Amino acid sequence: MEKRGNNGRSKAVLDAAAFLNSSFFAYDDAVTTPRVLDEVKSRSAVIDALLRNGELNVITPSKTAVETVKHAARKLGELYKLSETDISVLALAWETGGTLVTDDFHIQNVAEEMGIDYKGITEKIRKKIKWVRKCSRCGRRIPPNYRGTRCPHCGGKIIYSSN
Ligand SMILES: [Zn+2]
Missing domain, CATH: 3.40.50.1010 (5'-nuclease)
Structure with a gap:
């Protein structure tokens, strides 16, 4: 087991x-x-x-x-x-x-x-990866295809979140 x-x-x-x-x-x-x-x-x-x-x-x-x-x-x-x-x-x-x-x-x-x-x-x-990028300031989800390092809405720092 x-x-x-x-x-x-x-x-x-x-x-x-x-x-x-x-x-x-x-x-x-x-x-x-x-x-x-x-x-x-x-x-x-x-x-x-x-x-x-x-x-x-x-x-x-x-x-x-x-x-x-x-x-x-x-x-x-x-x-x-x-x-x-x-x-x-x-x-x-x-x-x-x-x-x-x-x-x-x-x-x-x-x-x-x-x-x-x-x-x-x-x-x-290859196994399931379920993480998303989020803005640390406004909390919005950052689209996967967005290439910038700062939030497009408020300029906050982008962080990784697992849900
Ligand atoms: Zn933001």
Whole structure:
């Protein structure tokens, strides 16, 4: 049986690349580590909204989980190919039993060895993505084909919203 979140989908553990590619909107029960969040701060408007909505949770993996990942990675000769951030998401996925979302070959290799469920990012995009752009000031929905970075009605900042 797969672990189930609020909407019957398994928990997604997101690496930095999963954020840089809009695929993370496909999840409503996502977790990541503080290190990943540090790397993706440039997307803070989007990420702040997800954090506020409770759709993204930030969890620090335990030391035991980190050591377990390092041990497995060392055995595979992958330890020096992984950053501390990579190790942190692996540890979190191992600890939570979630599905790791990553396109990184080295991370996938260690996940495979540890029996961690993982998915590629591009593969996830084909799944349902239900997010819209909204104006942070007037709240109007911004049409998908609108290319500007500011609200056409009031000039407010455009933010991403998942509903
Ligand atoms: Zn507006």
